[in-house]
Amino acid sequence: MERIPILKIGDFLLVTVQVDMHDRLAVTLQDDLTDRIVSSRARGVLIDISALDIVDSFIGRMLGNIAGMARILDAETVVVGMQPSVAITLVELGLSLPGIRTALNIDRGMDLLRSASEETGETASAGREDL
Amino acid sequence: MPVEKTSELPLRAQEDVVAARQFVRSWAVELGLSLVDQTKIITAASELARNAVIHGGGGFIRLEILQETGKRGLRLTFEDQGPGILDIEKAMSDGYTTGNGLGLGLGGSKRLAHEFFIESAPGAGTRITITRWKS
Numbered sequence: 299m300e301r302i303p304i305l306k307i308g309d310f311l312l313v314t315v316q317v318d319m320h321d322r323l324a325v326t327l328q329d330d331l332t333d334r335i336v337s338s339r340a341r342g343v344l345i346d347i348s349a350l351d352i353v354d355s356f357i358g359r360m361l362g363n364i365a366g367m368a369r370i371l372d373a374e375t376v377v378v379g380m381q382p383s384v385a386i387t388l389v390e391l392g393l394s395l396p397g398i399r400t401a402l403n404i405d406r407g408m409d410l411l412r413s414a415s416e417e418t419g420e421t422a423s424a425g426r427e428d429l
Numbered sequence: 430m431p432v433e434k435t436s437e438l439p440l441r442a443q444e445d446v447v448a449a450r451q452f453v454r455s456w457a458v459e460l461g462l463s464l465v466d467q468t469k470i471i472t473a474a475s476e477l478a479r480n481a482v483i484h485g486g487g488g489f490i491r492l493e494i495l496q497e498t499g500k501r502g503l504r505l506t507f508e509d510q511g512p513g514i515l516d517i518e519k520a521m522s523d524g525y526t527t528g529n530g531l532g533l534g535l536g537g538s539k540r541l542a543h544e545f546f547i548e549s550a551p552g553a554g555t556r557i558t559i560t561r562w563k564s
Contacts, residue, residue, distance in 0.1 A: 318447050318450060318451065319447075320443040320444055320446060320447045321443045321446070321479070322443055351454065351467075351468065351471065352450065352468055352471050352472045352475060353472075354472050354475040354476055354479075355476060355533045355534060355537065356475075356479065381468075382465075383464045383465045383467075383468040384468060386465055386468070386469075387465070387468045387469050387472045387541065390469065390537075390540050390541055391472060391476075391533055391537035391540065391541060392523050392533045392536065392537050392540070393533060393537070
């Protein structure tokens, strides 16, 4: 089955979407990511969409779902690399991606994740010891 | 209105939505639409093609390059033989959905196109036409 690869870098997961996803593939990614957050104890997820020419309401909803599920699993999500034309279109479509953190590129996204995990790092890791 | 070029693609499965997006992209590029305009029409096409597959039980998309005095445009028609829409006005409003989507497809596509036309009746399927002119 077709899948989008998920890479682990330190405490974070990195997903680079490089294909025009059909809906089922997007749902598979959502499921795979939630599994990987738990199995790898990741503190953050970075989703690079710089190769995506469009983000429609389905992909937008999937990004929101991922961010929501990750948050419940104690991981932050940052969507990076959105093309300006995609941002313009999304807003006109009526989708402002509430609840999703974004950054211009992977470097800035990583910085955001690192500072988020440092803020909550101590209490969160203490909590995890109890699991 | 003179049609320079026309083509049709089936919309039966999710993969057809991807194919429709790619087809619309290549025609939008050929027409010379700006990147933002390409993105808008492809996004609208994605919403409407998905609607035809999911809510309409499948159908087709017709692409046409139009020529009017002094301007050219890309017209897309989405047709299905599904259950049709009972209350078009309600279906057009943001946030209204009969499925599990966000309910942005119809209203959003209208905002992304220069012209939007919808015909639908219960039991008679749905036909939606959108046009984006080259500015």
